[in-house]
Amino acid sequence: HEDKGFRLSAIRNRSIAQAKGDYIIQIDGDIILDKNFISDHLELAEKGYFVCGSRVLLGRMYTARLLRGLESHPATLKQDYRFMLNGFRSHILRHYLANRYAKHSMLSIRGCNMAFWKNDLMRVNGYNETLEMWGQEDVEISYRLIHAGVQKKQLKMGGVQFHLYHKFASRENLEYHEQVLHRVIENKTVWCENGIVKDK
Template structure:
């Protein structure tokens, strides 16, 4: 199956390089890499040019001007540039286990989207990732209990839990580890661009997918990724984002008016 890896980034070129090179090392390679760049400086563009010289995987760089946190907008622009039917979405501050794409494709099924977990690493471990050019992996017992579970791989556990792990709890997901059919994203009009700054954009689109008839799978015991440590993003607009999410849930909305297409859905 032809799959695109969609990576969001903003002004952390060294983390992005680790992330993209971990895509290069996958046991199953994607057909393309699409980078959704929320206005990074020229050094990110230069890094992407270097990465293009290291691979035969096409790398598409989708950029817009830096006018503040506009992740939802750049993701929508990038989705429209995706060439293949299945999208695995990650953030540019994660390093992937070499089986990450293979594990995701195991669970790919029509009328489903997939959400996975992450393994958070501390500042010291993050430094080790950079020093080893992404080859470092923390030992199992160096992780907190929850992250131990998130670093574990088992095909039997993965397939057993895919539809059983918190099936009704949409809020237990991470936008840095999700997968969708492109046609399903278009069905709900992509990400809600009213959600500027950090928070709930991934949960909000997941609920709209559910209300559009797309079911959820949870990828546990596989799809392992390591999230590099950084200072938390500003939560300044989170109260508004929570209100938007509450309205989506209360009204069972599947379409957002400020998405890929601007305006109400044609009937």
């Protein structure tokens, strides 16, 4: 995947198409996973649902300490209090919140921590490659999945991941991405024309 800028949707689609498993747990390359990350996700795996998890954002200084080997693993209690709850695990609360928390908002979608059945992703034709730069690609595919009848679960109190600090990607195309998202919501779009399959 040649570096031609932010083309996350395209490389995710290539990965989805080549994936041999029935269930895809999606992460980014700038995170550190808790040892229970996969097992927590699999607890909530259920046909007819996709799952969105959370993250703990690490600060610049703490990230530097990790990368220099001064910290062996991220410590939840040392992080910004705004993200601290995302670092805790509870089996009971994880299952209690899965459907209740998911109903409140579509703002809690993080592409760095999601899980899908491959058949559901193929049903909506994967990610929209028209969204070439940063922003809303994860929310856009989530709405199309919902329009296709796939429900959302929220993975809270589990699926813990720590996001390394880095400078933000360019937001210069965000307004266009917002327009695409608005059309998807308004038209209840399911199929993405510029996705995994290029000509239906």
